[in-house]
Amino acid sequence: MQKNRSEKYHKILTSAGDVFARFGFYKATISQIASQAGVADGTLYLYFKNKDDILYQFISYKTAVVFEKMNTAVATGKTAEEKLRNLIHCHLQEFQNDKNMAVIFQSEVRYLRDIQSQIKDISKMYLDLLSDIIEQGQIEGSMRQDLFVGLVKRFILGAVEGVISTWVSAEGRYDLVAMADPLVDLYLNGVRGGINSI
Amino acid sequence: MQKNRSEKYHKILTSAGDVFARFGFYKATISQIASQAGVADGTLYLYFKNKDDILYQFISYKTAVVFEKMNTAVATGKTAEEKLRNLIHCHLQEFQNDKNMAVIFQSEVRYLRDIQSQIKDISKMYLDLLSDIIEQGQIEGSMRQDLFVGLVKRFILGAVEGVISTWVSAEGRYDLVAMADPLVDLYLNGVRGGINSI
DNA sequence: TTAGATAATGAATTATTATTCATTCCAGCG
DNA sequence: CGCTGGAATGAATAATAATTCATTATCTAA
Structure with a gap:
């Protein structure tokens, strides 16, 4: 897991904000967040624990x-x-x-x-x-x-x-x-x- | 699915109230509600759609x-x-x-x-x-x-x-x-x- | 008492997704 | 140009739980 707060880290957080707001935390999926952020599903796990x-x-x-x-x-x-x-x-x-x-x-x-x-x-x-x-x-x-x-x-x-x-x-x-x-x-x-x- | 509002229907609703309040809707499981109500999992589906x-x-x-x-x-x-x-x-x-x-x-x-x-x-x-x-x-x-x-x-x-x-x-x-x-x-x-x- | 109907059971099935990891990509360097 | 290490990928895996349904129990009425 990356430590530094890179551009990608913030991109993912922002996308997660969109998706969580739209669908709620539980209905939101990792795939939605990833595709919204323009990265692969696995990439999220380089920046976040889960x-x-x-x-x-x-x-x-x-x-x-x-x-x-x-x-x-x-x-x-x-x-x-x-x-x-x-x-x-x-x-x-x-x-x-x-x-x-x-x-x-x-x-x-x-x-x-x-x-x-x-x-x-x-x-x-x-x-x-x-x-x-x-x-x-x-x-x-x-x-x-x-x-x-x-x-x-x-x-x-x-x-x-x-x-x-x-x-x-x-x-x-x-x-x-x-x-x-x-x-x-x-x-x-x-x-x-x-x-x-x- | 039963139509009448039997005693069991209310028992399940009350138990669901306990479990939802305790764990939140998404973390609550059908099994928890069923066991709290003292019935089998399948029974819930006789009284509720899902x-x-x-x-x-x-x-x-x-x-x-x-x-x-x-x-x-x-x-x-x-x-x-x-x-x-x-x-x-x-x-x-x-x-x-x-x-x-x-x-x-x-x-x-x-x-x-x-x-x-x-x-x-x-x-x-x-x-x-x-x-x-x-x-x-x-x-x-x-x-x-x-x-x-x-x-x-x-x-x-x-x-x-x-x-x-x-x-x-x-x-x-x-x-x-x-x-x-x-x-x-x-x-x-x-x-x-x-x-x-x- | 028992046949038929109704209700309940819970193990098996199915569906969904979070998470992993073997593989690929790529930037910088000698 | 190759080489190398870190970053990224995304298909495969694993885990969880909702839902189904064949089977069993219980009730009702004749």
Whole structure:
């Protein structure tokens, strides 16, 4: 098995992304991936241990890239609200730019759960970023003190994922990033938005 | 293939639920399901067309049951807020009561998407319920007029699913239903909860 | 009690694919 | 030009599991 991350290695990973997104991990075959990448079946085994390893590498790689970008996005903001907005914006942007990744992260939930111990998984790090943001917001006084942080962060992540999921189902026919501001508005103000309830 | 919904039919479906939840659809084997149900492998084929059909029937059945209950829950409420609260409460209650269902609905996203045309799927009907509630809230004046309903309903469903997902990952070690009120509070008031901005 | 029908069994069959590895290709070098 | 070692090939192999069906068990009604 080759060690270096050659051009061919990336070609195969990209093709695997296409095929996994299209057919799902289990229905995808090695032959499909190989022919999509323009190499022979056996060649995949020069670069990857087995079929599982291809998915594993795909996820690790994408996770690392997105992780990096999200961290930067958050660091760019000053207030908690800015940080939250930047994070959501970045999230939607990255997933819109890479629909295969979006589909695979949605579809292979089971696999993601199974490897969650070996990998710094994306949900975990996302939830940690959110914890920090919320705590900062509470200190600043821009967010309520009576929040149960464990719930709030899950609430926020779940909602973005839901929005992405709908976008994926719609075959990506509209601008996902345009949802960022309305979404953040909902996080901050809710559907009541300060209307008096007696 | 038997037509009537005998006791054995349900025994097999329940066992399949256990096995699918535990191993995922693709890694689960017919033999596992059969032995769990205390019947021979061949017997499954007297009740189901094939392996896919078992998952299909499982999902159809659970969807129908939950659909019914959610409708009732919503109908019981009077105001939009009551309806929303009842819906979320019912949702969390049903999934807490049937962890296998919760796991399968989370894990087999891909399969769910693929059969979404043949089946009155649970997300679709859920989103429709939410649309009605939000519109009612706007008419009542208890919800903002400037909401993009398409986004709001996705936001709400995504957040509940996220909360359930965390609960599943935690092996169901805490009371899921207790999350209902804090969650609804977040939907209505957001994390700012009326704290002045600016 | 038993003939006929119905249900259940599980070993054998079949189909599918991941994986291996003997062979071929090819780039760089003396 | 040959030679050599690493890279690539793809047909053959192996393993897994879904599905079938000849056989056996169980039930029902006369």
